Amino acid sequence: MSLTGLFLVVFLCVHLFVNLLTLVDADGSTFNTVAHFMGTNIIMSVMQWVLGAGFILHMLWATVLTLKNRAARPVKYEVSTNSDTSWSSQNMFISGATVLAFLVLHLVNYFYKIKFTELIESGQMSEFELVTSIFQPQYWYFSVIYIISFILLGLHLNHSFQSSFQTLGLNNTSWLPRLKFIGTLYAIVIAVGFSIIPIFFLMKALL
Amino acid sequence: MDLTLKIWRQASAKAKGKFESYPISNISADCSFLEMIDILNEKLVRDNIDPVAFDHDCREGICGMCSLYVNGRPHGPDDDITTCQLHMRKFKNGDTITIEPWRAGPFPVIKDLIVDRNAFDKILQDGGFISANTGSAPDANAILIPNREAEQSMDAAACIGCGACVAACKNSSAMLFVSAKISHLALLPQGKAEAAIRAKAMVAKMDELGFGGCTNTGACEAECPKDISISNIARLNREFLCAVILE
Numbered sequence: 001m002s003l004t005g006l007f008l009v010v011f012l013c014v015h016l017f018v019n020l021l022t023l024v025d026a027d028g029s030t031f032n033t034v035a036h037f038m039g040t041n042i043i044m045s046v047m048q049w050v051l052g053a054g055f056i057l058h059m060l061w062a063t064v065l066t067l068k069n070r071a072a073r074p075v076k077y078e079v080s081t082n083s084d085t086s087w088s089s090q091n092m093f094i095s096g097a098t099v100l101a102f103l104v105l106h107l108v109n110y111f112y113k114i115k116f117t118e119l120i121e122s123g124q125m126s127e128f129e130l131v132t133s134i135f136q137p138q139y140w141y142f143s144v145i146y147i148i149s150f151i152l153l154g155l156h157l158n159h160s161f162q163s164s165f166q167t168l169g170l171n172n173t174s175w176l177p178r179l180k181f182i183g184t185l186y187a188i189v190i191a192v193g194f195s196i197i198p199i200f201f202l203m204k205a206l207l
Numbered sequence: 208m209d210l211t212l213k214i215w216r217q218a219s220a221k222a223k224g225k226f227e228s229y230p231i232s233n234i235s236a237d238c239s240f241l242e243m244i245d246i247l248n249e250k251l252v253r254d255n256i257d258p259v260a261f262d263h264d265c266r267e268g269i270c271g272m273c274s275l276y277v278n279g280r281p282h283g284p285d286d287d288i289t290t291c292q293l294h295m296r297k298f299k300n301g302d303t304i305t306i307e308p309w310r311a312g313p314f315p316v317i318k319d320l321i322v323d324r325n326a327f328d329k330i331l332q333d334g335g336f337i338s339a340n341t342g343s344a345p346d347a348n349a350i351l352i353p354n355r356e357a358e359q360s361m362d363a364a365a366c367i368g369c370g371a372c373v374a375a376c377k378n379s380s381a382m383l384f385v386s387a388k389i390s391h392l393a394l395l396p397q398g399k400a401e402a403a404i405r406a407k408a409m410v411a412k413m414d415e416l417g418f419g420g421c422t423n424t425g426a427c428e429a430e431c432p433k434d435i436s437i438s439n440i441a442r443l444n445r446e447f448l449c450a451v452i453l454e
Contacts, residue, residue, distance in 0.1 A: 069380070069420055080279060082284070167421070169445025
């Protein structure tokens, strides 16, 4: 969980960086250049499979772990926990499953259209136009779903960052609060950073 | 104060259990939680009802015998205490208090609120010791131990093996217990020699007994009556990973 999780943490940083390029210029030429580079170079072609494997392993292990952990308490408590723990850490499987549902929608919205249709290659649409086409007022529900998913992703990440280090044994009493702080900061940057994009294009279309 | 107690009643390990409600009145706020159950039991005996079975021994917070999951928290609504150190002043007049046994597959209910915590002993038998020749006491200061390590080791050794960590954990994981036992030995020169074997053996036993996996929620640390830090779990993970990699 921790290794695949940390790999996905790095992936999200790269993804956010590329996405934020949509805000750099009005015609999206910087984003188009980088998106084209990401879609065509050999390293990214290989990494795309590694990324897919990373996601699948992360989800499989999460399912195995959750089933094992549920089985460890055959009789449930009458009163659910009142212990001082965060919602994020208690509900990782739920936030993870929601992010997975979002991922399916996200792949249909972009990955499928880029890889399995002629939309980009035929010149019908640029990568930038494809991104912005989803975040239009008539498709307001996409923006809402995306933003809610980013908040849940943020909650998922709030726990996952420090938890990964803890599982790998790279923690002690001094580093525990520091890693928790960095993890929360990272979660906020990811959730806010990704949410800015639909908000920006929605506002731009409306104003 | 007047209270309603909703208590798990189960005649034996194999019997089907259920909650029973018992009203109780005239309880002093200075009364301890276990004394309150004693008062209830005296009343139940007078009424020809089987008294509530619950674990207790020293009643001064050091033996690790008392348990009880009170209103959703092991050892009840206070921090860094065992149930015997919990006082009725933490409750309000008219409260309904739900009292449950520890819930975990490896901790089966024996009767009412008593669970079998032998699983912890089985884990200790598989590595929670050092192999040393016993004989006359060694010279003091023959083995120098830095103060920091000695303190950390003593903090881990404060674990009384009550099982609150397992009871609090949503995964019924015994990682805080095992990590405390691993840490208090691994931090000292006498325990370092067998650290790798110990980590592997105790983790294997923990898994075999059916405890869940740690997902680092921190509920164990929040409910540990001895305030054992989850940094011990990081140490256990480190010891375990190194032992497996270096094998």
